[in-house]
Amino acid sequence: MSDAAACCWLCERPLGRRIEWHHPLPKSRGGRETVAVHPICHRTLHAQFGNGELARIGHDADTLRAHPVIAKFVAWVSGKPPDFHAPTAKRR
Template sequence: MADPPPSASPCWLCQRPLGRRVERHHPVPKSRGGRATVPVHPLCHRTLHATFSPAELQRLGADPARLRAHPDLATFLKWIAGKPADFHVVTAPRKKDLGRRG
């Protein structure tokens, strides 16, 4: 069976075309009452959750322009801009979780 074609809609965060793998992100976290989802690249999804806590996403998450303007995400978005749709690398854990132990 052939791979499904890439989605026609762009990634909600980086605005690049979506590839074969698409994840659904809750701009307002489910734990904070969010129900709506948006399509994102897996790498963009992991970067959002590695950068922001659920409380921060609740405050900023429904406005992608505010997220894109955040210094940490602006650097990521500049770096990812020229990468292919299915580009992926390992994402570091959220900064606040680095001190935690399993």
């Protein structure tokens, strides 16, 4: 695993045993590149954003982290161990 892949693309915590691969530009919008994320981070992204929104944001993780819901999530998960998992709340 390279240094870039050693941390989650969204929360920037070290990755654990379980890794999922997120398409910053959704596959349905032609995206092919993937980034490593924790399962909980991946589910949070897709619970909060649709493919159209993710396509507009693209590879800009800083923009995602600046979104109020994602910022709150990242602050909450920042102290959790790499393999931490919990149910993900759906977007209201």
